[in-house]
Amino acid sequence: MRKCTRCGVDMIENLESGLRLKRTPNFRVVEVDLKAAMCPKCGYTEFYTDELSVIEKANVMKAMDK
Numbered sequence: 001m002r003k004c005t006r007c008g009v010d011m012i013e014n015l016e017s018g019l020r021l022k023r024t025p026n027f028r029v030v031e032v033d034l035k036a037a038m039c040p041k042c043g044y045t046e047f048y049t050d051e052l053s054v055i056e057k058a059n060v061m062k063a064m065d066k
Contacts, residue, residue: 001013002037002046002048004039004041004042004044005044005046006039006042006044007039007041007042007044009039009040009041009042011037011038011039011040011044011046012037012038012039012040013035013037014035014037015035015036015037015038016035016036017034017035017036017047019033019034019047020032020033020034021034021049032049032051033049033050033051034047034048034049035047035048035049035050036048
């Protein structure tokens with residue numbers, strides 16, 4: 001469970017943001033879906049991805065290419 005960095009309340013997670021992070025030099029995957037988490041108390045919102053395993057695998061492959 002994500003905690004709000006402003007007030008420490010449990011955030012509401014897995015909200016669809018409709019945003020995709022397009023390929024950058026750090027990612028080999030073409031696109032990564034971004035989800036949102038929102039604090040029900042103060043309204044603070046942040047984006048995150050559950051696709052870290054894909055990113056970590058890409059970083060391992062990148063390191064092996066060197």
